[in-house]
Amino acid sequence: MLLSKTCTYGLLATLFVASQKGERDYVPIREISRQLNISFHFLTKILQRLTTHNIMNSYRGPNGGVRLAKTPDEISLMDIIQALDGNKIFEGCVLGLPGCGESTPCPLHQSWSQSRDIIIHSFMSANLANMSQEIQKGNLRISGMENWFTRKDD
Amino acid sequence: MLLSKTCTYGLLATLFVASQKGERDYVPIREISRQLNISFHFLTKILQRLTTHNIMNSYRGPNGGVRLAKTPDEISLMDIIQALDGNKIFEGCVLGLPGCGESTPCPLHQSWSQSRDIIIHSFMSANLANMSQEIQKGNLRISGMENWFTRKDD
């Protein structure tokens, strides 16, 4: 897998928060958990990390929850991925050899570095503003059909 | 990580075997282990799986070891990757959502499917014949500098 579970959950949750309409300030984690069918406690930990990375703000107590720490156009998917998975996915040799570069290429370096650049560029240029618009229009989905059923709370 | 450790070890070992010169039939796993600095027993299991997938032939006893089951141009890197990591890497949504396609795209589908196609094409078109030539010429490396030191046998 390119992205860890932690990372995909973080991405989905952030996209969910970004695409929330309405005047309320904070979105409760429990609601995100239910809508996206992600374990509440697990999601809490993930969002805590996003909070410490200054991608989210959190607030405790009634009407509390999380919200974006910046405007949606200032947050790229790459920011979230790096906060949760680090950049070990994008740097380093795909075969695990020490070092990665044109000077000492492994057999996959040529094709991989090309693909990698495309992926990195995509993740950096994709920000929450663009995507949340499309999500609100219904052109993009951030959940499967499992949330047609309700998740049992944990 | 895109590829598991199992998979990268399998790729390196296969490339090593393919780039062996000489008239001997089988390459002992212990020698591959030493040259590539991979745990012998772990590598043994990996090569067993490649044997059952008809990528390698094995032979027991003195002068035994493994060899390619087909000619190098008949084995692509994709064959090895699929034998060891399956195709779950290449199929399915990068965000873990059920299903992946143009009809129900997730926010990363556009960029990911493009990158994915490039990667798949690279892995399918790269065969052992091409690569072992380059390795023998010294243009490609299949190990880091750790094999400048000897690995303690396990």
Next chain:
DNA sequence: TATAATTCAGACTCTTTTATCTTTAATTTA
């Protein structure tokens, strides 16, 4: 036939990831 070299097979341990459970702290509201 005895011995050494080698793969095969399975159980086992260790580590990381993923997930759950419980308690604590902060905040609002009545």
Next chain:
DNA sequence: TAAATTAAAGATAAAAGAGTCTGAATTATA
């Protein structure tokens, strides 16, 4: 102040991946 709501924090457990260990089976060679 008391009660309810919510995130924070930590302990624990389950699952998967990575790696180790031991013994058995096969084969060549002396």
